[in-house]
Amino acid sequence: MAFDLDMIKGVYARMEERINAARQVVGRPLTQAEKILYSHLWEGTATTPYERGKAYVDFAPDRVAMQDATAQMALLQFMQAGRPQVAVPSTVHCDHLIQAEVGAEKDLEIAKNRNKEVYDFLASVSNKYGIGFWKPGAGIIHQVVLENYAFPGGMMIGTDSHTPNAGGLGMIAIGVGGADASDVMSGLAWELKMPRLIGVKLTGKLSGWTSAKDVILWVAGQLTVKGGTGYVVEYFGEGAESMSCTGKGTICNMGAEIGATTSLFTYDDKMADYLRSTERADIADAADEVRTHLRADEEVYENPEEYYDQVIHLDLSTLEPHINGPFTPDLAWPLSKFAQAVRENNWPERLEVGLIGSCTNSSYEDMTRAASVAGQASKKNIKAKAEFTITPGSEMVRFTAERDGILDTFEKIGGVVLANACGPCIGQWARHMDDPSRKNSIITSFNRNFAKRNDGNISTHAFVASPEIVTAFAIAGDLTFNPMKDSLTNEDGQNVMLDEPKGIELPIQGFEVEDAGYQSPAEDGSQVQVAVDPDSDRLQLLDPFKEWEGTDLLGLKLLIKAKGKCTTDHISMAGPWLKYRGHLDNISNNMLIGAINYFNDKSNSVKNQLSGEYGEVPATQRIYKAEGIGTVVVGDENYGEGSSREHAAMEPRHLGVRAILVKSFARIHETNLKKQGMLALTFASPSDYEKVLEDDTIDIKGLTSFAPGSPLTVVLHHADGTTEDILVNHTYNAQQIEWFKAGSALNIIRRSVGA
Ligand code: SF4
Numbered sequence: 077m078a079f080d081l082d083m084i085k086g087v088y089a090r091m092e093e094r095i096n097a098a099r100q101v102v103g104r105p106l107t108q109a110e111k112i113l114y115s116h117l118w119e120g121t122a123t124t125p126y127e128r129g130k131a132y133v134d135f136a137p138d139r140v141a142m143q144d145a146t147a148q149m150a151l152l153q154f155m156q157a158g159r160p161q162v163a164v165p166s167t168v169h170c171d172h173l174i175q176a177e178v179g180a181e182k183d184l185e186i187a188k189n190r191n192k193e194v195y196d197f198l199a200s201v202s203n204k205y206g207i208g209f210w211k212p213g214a215g216i217i218h219q220v221v222l223e224n225y226a227f228p229g230g231m232m233i234g235t236d237s238h239t240p241n242a243g244g245l246g247m248i249a250i251g252v253g254g255a256d257a258s259d260v261m262s263g264l265a266w267e268l269k270m271p272r273l274i275g276v277k278l279t280g281k282l283s284g285w286t287s288a289k290d291v292i293l294w295v296a297g298q299l300t301v302k303g304g305t306g307y308v309v310e311y312f313g314e315g316a317e318s319m320s321c322t323g324k325g326t327i328c329n330m331g332a333e334i335g336a337t338t339s340l341f342t343y344d345d346k347m348a349d350y351l352r353s354t355e356r357a358d359i360a361d362a363a364d365e366v367r368t369h370l371r372a373d374e375e376v377y378e379n380p381e382e383y384y385d386q387v388i389h390l391d392l393s394t395l396e397p398h399i400n401g402p403f404t405p406d407l408a409w410p411l412s413k414f415a416q417a418v419r420e421n422n423w424p425e426r427l428e429v430g431l432i433g434s435c436t437n438s439s440y441e442d443m444t445r446a447a448s449v450a451g452q453a454s455k456k457n458i459k460a461k462a463e464f465t466i467t468p469g470s471e472m473v474r475f476t477a478e479r480d481g482i483l484d485t486f487e488k489i490g491g492v493v494l495a496n497a498c499g500p501c502i503g504q505w506a507r508h509m510d511d512p513s514r515k516n517s518i519i520t521s522f523n524r525n526f527a528k529r530n531d532g533n534i535s536t537h538a539f540v541a542s543p544e545i546v547t548a549f550a551i552a553g554d555l556t557f558n559p560m561k562d563s564l565t566n567e568d569g570q571n572v573m574l575d576e577p578k579g580i581e582l583p584i585q586g587f588e589v590e591d592a593g594y595q596s597p598a599e600d601g602s603q604v605q606v607a608v609d610p611d612s613d614r615l616q617l618l619d620p621f622k623e624w625e626g627t628d629l630l631g632l633k634l635l636i637k638a639k640g641k642c643t644t645d646h647i648s649m650a651g652p653w654l655k656y657r658g659h660l661d662n663i664s665n666n667m668l669i670g671a672i673n674y675f676n677d678k679s680n681s682v683k684n685q686l687s688g689e690y691g692e693v694p695a696t697q698r699i700y701k702a703e704g705i706g707t708v709v710v711g712d713e714n715y716g717e718g719s720s721r722e723h724a725a726m727e728p729r730h731l732g733v734r735a736i737l738v739k740s741f742a743r744i745h746e747t748n749l750k751k752q753g754m755l756a757l758t759f760a761s762p763s764d765y766e767k768v769l770e771d772d773t774i775d776i777k778g779l780t781s782f783a784p785g786s787p788l789t790v791v792l793h794h795a796d797g798t799t800e801d802i803l804v805n806h807t808y809n810a811q812q813i814e815w816f817k818a819g820s821a822l823n824i825i826r827r828s829v830g831a
Contacts, residue, residue, distance in 0.1 A: 080165050081358050084227050087138060088362055091115045091229065091369040098122045105373035107273055107383055108342055109308040112248045115369075116231040118265040126270040128385065129306060132743075134265035139225060139232040140166040140257050143217045144173055144191075144198060146235035148658030149722060150254030151201045152618045154261045158826040159205070160602060163263035167208040167225065168198050169217035176465070176499035177506040184213045184495045194658065196607040197615050204601035205261075214593025215496040218242070218435035219469030221249075222325050223354050228343040228363045228370045233260060237332045238435055238523065243340030244325025245347050246363075246370055248308070250338045253720030255748055262825045267747065271308045271337045274299075275376075275384035278315025280393030284576045285411070285560055287445065288323025289437060289521065289542035291390065292330040293398035297408025298388060304336030307385070312342045312377060315392040320581045321350035322439030329436045330523045333405040343370035353582045397545050397560075401525045402517075402537035411545070415556035423537050423555065424517040430550025431530075432543040433467030433494070434501045437521035440587070443468075443477045445579035446521075446543040447485040449559075452574050453551045457566040460489040461553020467494045467501070472589040479588055489551065500530050507531040517555050521546045544577040615658040620826065621729055621753050621819040629734050629755075629776040635697055635707035636682045637768050638671040642711050643718035644745060646670035648727055657723065660730050667727040668693045668709065675770045683770055694731065701732035708774045710765065711738035716745025725749045729820075735776055737790065737804060739765055750812045753820040760787055760803035767802060771795035776804075782816070784809050 091111070098114035099106055102125045106114070114122050118134035126133050140162070142150055147168045154162070173194065174187040188195065195212060202209035210220055217234065218241035226232070228246035232239065235257045242249035250268070260266050276295065282288065295309075309331050316324070324341040331339030341347070343363055351360040363370060376383045396410040402423060409417050418425055432438075432446050443466075453460060466486050468474035474496050477483050483493055499505060501522045507530075509516075515535040522530075525538035541549070548559040551574070557564075563571040598604055608615050638646070649666045656663035669680040669692065676690070683689070684696045686703065700707050709728060715738040716724060725748035728736065735755035739762040749756040755776065759765055771794070778788040792800045808816065815821040 079225055079227070079356060079359065081362070083138060083165060084230065084359055085362055087115070087230060088366045091366055094121050095369055101125045105375040105383065107275070107310055107372040107376050108246075108312070108370070109248060109271070109273060109310050109340060111369055111372070112229055112231060113270070115229070128270050129272045131270045132267055133270050134267055135231065137231045137233045137260055137266055138164060139230065140164055140260050141217055141221050141225070141232060141234035141239065142166070142168050142257055143236045144168065144170045144194065145654065145657065146254050147198055148194065148615065150235055150257040151198065152658060153255060153258035153722070153822060154205070155201065155606070156618055156620055156820070156822040156826060157258070157262035158829050159262060161206040162261040164260060166261050167210060167221070168202050169210040169220055170195060170198065170212040170214065171216045171497045172502055172504070174212055174495050174497035174499060175504040175506055176467075176494045180493050180495040187212055187495070193609055193612055193615060197658070199595065200604060200607040202595070203597050204604035204606060206597045206601060208597065209595040211593040211595060213471065213496055215468070215470030215472070216435040216438070216498055218329060219438055219473065222322070223470055223472055227359050228347060229366065233257060233266060238329050240331050240336070240338040241325050241329035241435060243328030243331070243338055244321055245350070246340055246343040248338055248340060251332065253722050253748070255722035255725070255751055256720065259751070259821065262822060264821065264825065268337070269306065269743070272306055272385040274304065274307045274309045275380045275387045276309060276311045277380060277387065277389050278311060278313040278392055279389070280315050280391040281318045282392045282395070285397045285544065286392070286395050287397070287542040287544065288319055288326045290395055290398045291392070292327040293400045293408055293540065294390065294395060295388065296330065296333050296400060296406040297398070299334045300406045301333060301404060302335050304331060304334035307336050309336045309339040310372070310384070311339065312372065315390070316341055317344045317346065319346065320439070320441050321347045322441055325439070326436055330405070333523055342372070343367060349582060354587060397542060399519070399539050399541045399545065401539035403525065403527050405523065405525055405540055411558055411560065415558060418555045424515055425555050426517065427462045427519060427549055427553050427555050428516050429463040429465065429518040430546045431465045431467065431500055431518065431520040431522065432546050433469060434498070434520070434522040435469055436523045437543045438467060438469030438473055440473060440476060440583050441579045441581045442521070442543045443473065443482050445577040446547040447482045448577045448579065449544050449547040449551070449574055450489050450491065451485045454485070454488045456572045457568055458551060458564050458572060459567060460551045462550040464489065464491045464547070464550040465494055465500065466491050467499055468496045471496050471591070471593050472587050475589040476583050476587050480583060480585070503529060503532055505531050519546050519549050519555070548574055613659060613662055614655060616661055618660060620823055623819040623823070624753070624779070624817045626780070628779050629706060632706045632708050632734055632774040632776070633685050633700055634768060634770065634772045634774060635700070635709050635733060636668060636671060636693055637674040637710040637770070638668070638712060638715070639674040639677070640672060640712055642671050642715050644716055644721045644724040645718055647716065647724040648721055660726055663723055664727040664730050665694045667697065667731060685771055697731045697733065706732055706734035708735045708737055709733055710768050711736065712765065713739045714742050715740065717742035720744045720748065722748055725752045725754060729754050746807065750808060750815055751821040753816055753818065753823070755806070755816065757788065757790070757804040757806050760805050764802040767792060767800055769794050782808070782813050784813070
């Protein structure tokens, strides 16, 4: 599991030159995020300034991390590149597929059986291509990354939206789709729009019941779930320096809830302490030597309003504990106002379950603070009124917490320790409930609380708070309880108060673990066989997409003219389809089933031009495919918005759609289409969308002289025998045109490595 010290030293060695060059081209002092971004340019040293919020920039991340659900397609695609090894250090973490039901041991055993083929596949690909593999039960991706791989000043992408957790160690860590991960592992650049910047200046010090979690719960209330979109959030100030490294991780983790690209903290002594206690003193020493590069230039801290697009000030000494929810993480309630909000909104006052842990809040400090509350309940003879579960973020934390009697303290008040996995945080929770649709309240120390997120019940009111507040509430079993002022009646009939929690930042005896759950890859993986059962319905090896045939595309049929919003979820739905994310042919049966057909206002109903009959979109497309007829999908504005889900681009490509022609694209989806070798075109005149008719046969001309900036021509052959020529634009650069010609971006890599 060893981190790559040479790689990290290499990053530090080039920082000075690159940061100086960036400062010069930008012409002003730099923030911390800018220093990291400019020192990770794909081109090397900066020669031009990149405008925030506008310029698209190619980066060279240092690492890739993948969780088991998204890793499947990322790795299947990576295998297409034909490389013998991954181009950058990468890891796979088995955390999302374990369902919580009775407790860690049993649940883990069931998951290993249920997901055996997926785990075997991930393990064998990892072994073959030099990827570190963290087995089921080893822990949750973000906690394991923080403990082992994150480093100050580094840049990482991860196939999970809470990847920014590593910002707690001063890293730029960004959540991406599987195609991006596959590109970076294959040795391609990674593109990102230069983010805008929000500075958060923290003064004062946390105390009493208030913890790092309350900082982000408060910030979420200020910025809302959209306020961080397109921004990197940089935290700094004496308040930041007084906060533990793992507390910083919690804040960065939940930056995803305000839509931020990522969040990060200035490198400081707390981070160095954490690195040393997790056996990475070498990294702390190396980081200490380049400390000035791991923070913004001093002018920025002196006058933040001049350098950030937005600045927020927060005095930690005045911050109250917060409880956010229900149904959205930005509905922020200070503890003192929460009971009233519960009563006024008629939310169920009885608290049924308190859940602590997850990737957001399962540090040693979190566990000790929660245990200090739980321990009081035992001592003061109070019985916990709600169910109480604990999800450790990693085996290392779990083992250490068990050794130090922390888990025992939880179990004494009825706590159930779940597997080191996502479990109830991602709906992998077989909750025991008399009526699974009953209106009820739960509180978690997780990050997300959208309807149905935890238990699939739309009537579950989920609130989010710190682990110590969750523990206190679970003991009280009452959402109107305020541990700072209310007493509880114990088993002896006495009124007792809970004292303020006391935590231990890092274990006094150090961290300990017997088997962390890590499996190193083979030194030489060339002989390793990748395990995929040809009869599997969850996994399927990919075949490379076919090269362009070298001619214009003639005689294509219109598959669907989608009307209005068509997000990646309309193109490739989630929900029950998620289990097929490793099987392109099976998941393609959801292709465009959510899109509304312009001609009949129905979803999943299009005309088959060969028979004149209406059928489901994927089935109709498969008929065209069987006949060797290519098709075109026409769409409206901002086609493909929503997520970076690569399946939305791969499915049409797999089923034989040749072009997507729309009024405008969401940028990420457009790039994904290009990477898969698909034609992504826009109407030069958006009103030409109206000219496309249901029975059209379509030609795409100009491909033999396909060049950047020059439009193509689409010929619409209408059923009445008339034709119309329309001009269509594209944004392909020279390299992307090569992707199209080769059949996909990965086919180019494949060629270059001679596979
Ligand atoms: Fe995502 Fe929850 Fe797992 Fe964290 S614990 S990685 S938020 S599912």
